[in-house]
Amino acid sequence: MTVEPESLRAVAVSVAREAADWLRSARPAGRIPVSATKSSPTDPVTAFDTAVQQLLRDRLHELRPEDGFVGEEGGDEPGGSGVVWVVDPIDGTVNFMYGLPAYAVSVAARVGTTVLAGCVINVVSAEEFSAARGLGATRRESAATEPTRLQVPTAPPLDQALVATGFSYDLDTRLRQAAAVGRLLSHVRDVRRFGAASLDLCAVAAGRVDAYVEQGLQPWDLAAGGLVAEEAGAVVLGVDGGAADQRLVLASVPGLAQPLAALVGRCGF
Numbered sequence: 001m002t003v004e005p006e007s008l009r010a011v012a013v014s015v016a017r018e019a020a021d022w023l024r025s026a027r028p029a030g031r032i033p034v035s036a037t038k039s040s041p042t043d044p045v046t047a048f049d050t051a052v053q054q055l056l057r058d059r060l061h062e063l064r065p066e067d068g069f070v071g072e073e074g075g076d077e078p079g080g081s082g083v084v085w086v087v088d089p090i091d092g093t094v095n096f097m098y099g100l101p102a103y104a105v106s107v108a109a110r111v112g113t114t115v116l117a118g119c120v121i122n123v124v125s126a127e128e129f130s131a132a133r134g135l136g137a138t139r140r141e142s143a144a145t146e147p148t149r150l151q152v153p154t155a156p157p158l159d160q161a162l163v164a165t166g167f168s169y170d171l172d173t174r175l176r177q178a179a180a181v182g183r184l185l186s187h188v189r190d191v192r193r194f195g196a197a198s199l200d201l202c203a204v205a206a207g208r209v210d211a212y213v214e215q216g217l218q219p220w221d222l223a224a225g226g227l228v229a230e231e232a233g234a235v236v237l238g239v240d241g242g243a244a245d246q247r248l249v250l251a252s253v254p255g256l257a258q259p260l261a262a263l264v265g266r267c268g269f
Contacts (some may be wrong), residue, residue, distance in 0.1 A: 001064055001066055001068070001081050001083070003081075003082065003083055003111055003116065004162065005116045005117050005132035005133045005134060006117075006135055007131045008083070008109040008116050008117035008132065009117035009119065009130055009131065009132040009135075010105065011060070011063055011064065011109070011117075012085075012107040012109060012117050012118055012119040012130065012224070013119045013128070013130050014059075014063075015056055015059045015060055015063070015107055016056075016105045016106070016107045016119040016120070016121050016128075017121065017128070017143050018055065018059060019052050019055050019056050019059075019089065019107075019121075019125045020104075020105045020121040020126065021107045022050055022052070023048060023090070023105065023123050024123050024124070024126070026048065026051075026189050027048065027096070030099070031097060031098060031099065032046050032048065032096060032184045033046070033097075033098070035050075037111060037168050038169075039170060040169040040170055040171065041171035042094075042169050044093055044094065044097060045073065045093065046090075046093060046096070046097060047070070048089075048090060048096070049071050049072070049073055049089050049090050049093060050089075051089075052089035052090060052105065052188045053071045053072070053073045053075075053087060053089035056087050056089060056105075056107065056154060057069055057071065057072070057075070057087075058087075060087075060214045064081070064083065064085075065200070066080050066081040066083075067079045067081050067083040067084065067085055067109075068080075068081075068083065068084035068088075069084065069085050069087070069220065070084055070085070070086045070087070070220065071087040071088075071089065071132070071220065072076070072087070072088050072089060072218065072220045073089065075097050082108070082111050082112075083109050083110070083111055083116075084110050084111075084184040085107065085108070085109055086107075086108045086109075086110055086115075086219050086220050086223040086224075087106065087107050087108075088104075088105070088106040088198065088220035088221060088224075089105065090103055090104075090105070090123075091103060091104045091105070091106045091197060091198045091199070091220075091221065092104060092194075092195050092198045092199065093119075093197030094195060095195045095196060096123075100195065101122075101124035101182060102122070102124075102194050102195055102196050102199055103122075103123055103124070103195075103196055103199075104120050104121055104122050104123060104196050104198045104199050105121050105123060106118070106119075106120045106198040106220065106221075106224045106225065107119050107120075107224060108220075108223035108224035108227065110223060113243075114133070114226045115133065115224070115226065116132065116133045116227075117130075117131065117132045117133065117227070118130065118131055118223055118224025118225070118226075118227045118228060119131075119213065119224060120198045120199065120201075120224050120225050121169050122199060124172055125142075126141075126142040126143065126144065126202030127139065127140070127141060127142070128140040128143060129139055129150070129202040129205065129206075129224075129228045130147075130228070130229045131224075131227075131228040131230075131231040131232075132231070133227065133231070134231075135203055135231070136149055136150070136231050136232075136238065137149070137227070137228045137230075137231035137232040139202075139205075139206060140149060144216060145239075145247055149207045150228070150231070150232035150233075151232055152204065152205060152207060152209060152229075152232050152233040152234050152253045152254070153210075153253060154253065154255070155252075155254060155256040156189075156210055156256070158188065158241045158256065158259050158260060158263065159187060159188060159189065160188075160189050161188045161189055161210040161211055161252075162188070162189050162190055162191075162192065162209045162210050162211075163184065163188050163189075163190075163191050163192070163209065163210065163211045163212065163213060163255055163260070164191070164192045164193070164194060164195055164200040164203060164204070164209045164211070164212040164213075165177075165181055165191055165192075165200075165212065165213050165214055165256070166193060166194075166195065166197060166214040167193070167214075168215065168216045170216075173216065176268065177215060177263060177269070179268060180241060180264070180267045180268040180269045181267075183266075183267040183268060184213075184263065184264065184267045187263055187267075188263075192209060195226075197212075197214060197217055197221040197222065197225060197249075198221065198224055198225035199225070200214070200225070201210045201222070201225030201226055201228060201229045201251055202225050202228050202229070203235075204229045204232075204234050204251045204252065204253070205228045205229045205231075205232035205234060206224065206232075207253075210249045210252060210253055211250065211251065211252035211253070211256055211257075211260055212229075212249070212250070213248070213249070213250045213251075213253070213260070213264050214248075214249050215247060215248055215249075215254065215269060216246060217244075217245075217246060217249050218246065222244060224250055226244060226249070226251065229251045231253065232267070233253075234251050234252060234253060234254070235250075235251070235252055235253075235254055235257035236249070236250070236251045237250055237257060237261065238250070241258075241261065248264075248269060250264065
């Protein structure tokens, strides 16, 4: 089967739209109950997380039966084609539970460690971000609208940068991160915490924030949104300028990445 990035993007967009449409219509009013927890008592799973992941798994298997699958809710499959789909069925589960309008379906295709295509859809607004490696990133207001090409803006001075971040569900890690963010605050314009890593990364791509920094991200948190940010012209890096991974993800407009990376290191990230 093809591994062309544009073809993989079309698949990612198709299945992400179906999943987002289903979740938007299926979510009842009010607060959603927790069905299980993962890394800590504050790291929830709902019945909707598992249902959306199963929908994505089924559709991807129908469209590309030889591909592998990795999802936040488990049940990994290695596949045989070399392409692996990396899926977060609901990125921002706590937001989803409480009815906060910032949660997303995130779908990406990778070969080895290289992400080739991805799509992130804000379920509530239907805003859609997608990218194919080497072919750019786009944004749509909804599936019914025409795409616009994303290009990050020029870098502000470091002390005028608006930086998004997030926190671990592990209490000790969260306290260390909060202390680091406290030290960061006096060196930048301000900090925002939206609660969905994929949407944070797309916010960098769309110029809504100047940078995003977080520790503890898993592959499904980073894959699609990270590619959208890169293809929009952002710099995405990790510890000591290496690849972004669980230890550190820093995404920013060019010209800001190096001074911000040095700053977050001094702040204790």
